[in-house]
Amino acid sequence: MNEFDQLYREVILDHYKNPRGHGVMEDADADAEGMNPLCGDEVTIYVRFGEDSDTIDEVKFSGRGCAISQAATSMLTEMVQGKKASEVAVLDKDELLDEIGIPLTPIRLKCAMLGLTTLKVALHKAKGTPLPQGLAGYDDLELS
Amino acid sequence: MAIETRPKLDAHKLRADFPIFEQQIHGKPLAYLDSAVTSQKPRQVLDAMRDFYETSYGNVHRGVYTLSERATAGFEGARAKVAAFVNAPSERELIYTRSATEAINLVAYAWGLDNLGPGDVAVVSELDHHSNFVPWQYIAGRTGASFRTIPIDDNGELVLDSLDELASSGRVKVVANNLVSNALGTINPIEQLTAWAHEQGAIMVVDAAQAAPHLALDVQALDCDFLAFSSHKMCGPSGVGALWGRRELLEKMSPFNLGGQMIHKVDLDKTTWNELPYKFEAGTPAIAEAVGFGAAVDYLNEIGLDAIEQHEHELAAYAIDKMSEIDGIRIFGPPPDRRAGIVSFDIPGIHPHDAAQILDWDGIAVRAGHHCTQPLMRRLGVAATTRASFYLYTIPEEIDRLVEGLHKVKRALG
Incomplete structure (x- = not known):
């Protein structure tokens, strides 16, 4: 497989071109904004609880944002559907990375993790729980 | 009939001076199209630094032994070259800093904290790099001064008609602007801006980080009050930059960093400051880097700044022409004759990060991001752009490869 096909797997391109769960949610129970100032990826996540x-x-x-950040966030929305907020708030990043299934350089890793980190911030904000280590101090998240 | 003979440079030949081009990236020759972020280094600079370390290294202005004298001579000799490079009236007005960023911070803190206050206005523009934008925004906030920006038009050029409105908002005390925009390559009308600043009774601070590599600088012709630039964008090492300032302003200013070397006499209750330029050079400086900075000045002078500027205009024109063939592409900035060798663009539906990644697999290095100009990106209505930037070693074949690569990106992601 060449470099392009490894990184831009068909499933990544599919999520990028047809993102799932894309749109704004009015009256969300939880939301947060994240950005990756390095490359200008921006994501806002909205959650409604049952x-x-x-x-x-x-x-x-x-x-x-770039294909990696947008596809990863799209895949994330499918992954967390129906899960408990408390589980997702401590979801290991490797679970998402396994799902994405592509080799990532440290810079592209930030793109891939933007959605998950933003989602965690949204959930902790909504629940009033302290942000995990590494996220403390962020309200609206800036990954740099 | 007079025939115009423009000095020409031979980029193919100059490339041999740069060891970095001897390698392949992902099996392809390196096409380094990111010189605006930092330039590559010629052997002449690397050799000068190595030679200095091997034969003359010691701390400067300290010891009485031979090595210290040699080190001081190398360090001060380089200062003379760097001062002459911007046509400074005196070497004493040329202060070594870590970078252009530190040079601007020096002025913002050491001049700004004492000279700005409520009712005063600090002016920058929408084109400015964060390194010029943020220090003035911050120091204005600290002192209660207001902070205003000169807008740009859709070509990425300053709207000078807005100056009168800015003048009516308070006492304009400082105007700080870049001479060449790092994001769009725009060459700004600094002489006009300086004249306006002086009419307001303001000082003019020029961020020349992106100009110094590309065009001949003359602080006396510009008539500015401060000029900041850095070595790493002009074939020299990173870690050293320079601030030129008018002597009468520098003399009056408070110090910036405090410590060794910048003092005259230290008593228990009081310290007095060293003379210029040492008053602003606390601590052990980047010594070998300063020597490399001087060697870079020699290297550029040998080629000729006019030839470099001409080469870049030609490359910019060639690139804009070739890239315009790409369907849907949006190229930002002014026409080639009013820009340095920098071309920022957006291809709808393709994020710059993806473009840069795919181009890298063909050995092509371009920058993707906001280029430390977030207010400008918002003004252009994009989150980020892809930027190709050229220098004296850039050849048209690399631009052809870029265009070919962009077609490939479009096929893959479009």
Whole structure:
């Protein structure tokens, strides 16, 4: 497989060109904005909880950015659907990376993690729980 | 009939001076199209630094032994070259800094904190790099002065008609602007801006980080009050830059960094400052880097700044012409004759980061991002752009490869 096909796998290009859960959610129960100032990726994540106020009923995202950041966020919305907020708030990044399934340089890793990190910030903000180590101090997230 | 003979440079020949081009990237020859972020280094500079370390290295202005004298002579000899490079009236007005950024911070802190206050206005432009934008925004905030920006038009050129409105908003005390925009390559009308600043009774600070590599600088002709630039964009090493300032202003200013070398006499209750330029050079400086900076000045002078400027205009014109063939491409900035060798562009539907990644696999290095100009990106309505930038070693064949690569990107992601 050549370099292009390794990084821009068909599934990545599919999510990039047809992002799932793309759009703005009015009256979201949780939301946060994230940006990667290095390359100008921006993402806002919106979450609606189910009746138990914990199960993630719906996730949407808006923003713009490179294929990796947008596809990873799109894949994330599918992954977390129906999961408990408390599980997602501590979701290991490797779970998402396995799903993305492509080799990433440290710089592109930031693109791939933008959606997940922003989602975690949104959930912690909504639940009033302290942000995990590494995210403390961020309200609206800036990864740099 | 007089025949105009423009000095020409031979980029193919000059490339042999740069060891970096001897390698391949991903199996392809390196096409380094990111010289605006930092330039590559010729053997002449590397050799000068190595030779200095091997034969003359010691600390400067300290010891009485031979090595220290040699080191001081190398360091001060380079200062003379760098001062002459911008036609400074005196070497004493040329202060070594770590970078152009530090040079601007020096002025913002050491001049700004004492000279700005409520009712005063600090002016920069929408084209400015964060290194000129943020220090003045911050120091204005600290002192209660207001902070205003000169807008740009859709060509990426300053709207000078807006100056009168800025003048009516308070006492304009400082105008700080870049001579060449790092993001778009625009060459700004600094003489006009300086004349206007002086009419307002303001000082003029020129960020020449992106201009110094590309065109001949003359602080006396520009008539500015401060000029900041750095070595790494002009074939010299990173870690050293320079601030030129008018002596009468520098004399009056408070110090910036405090410590060794910048002092005259230290008592328990009081310290007095060293003379210029040492008053602003606390601590052990980047000694070998300063020597490399001087060697870079020699290297550029040998080629000729006029020839470099001409070469870049030609490359910019060639690139804009070739790239315009790409369907949907949006190229930012003014016409080639009013820009340095910098071409920023956007291809709808393709994020610059993806473009840069795919181009890298063909050995082509371009910059993707906001180029440290977030307000400008917002003005252009983009999150980021892809930027190709050229220098004295850039050849048209590399631009052909870029265009070919962009077609490939479009096929893959478009």
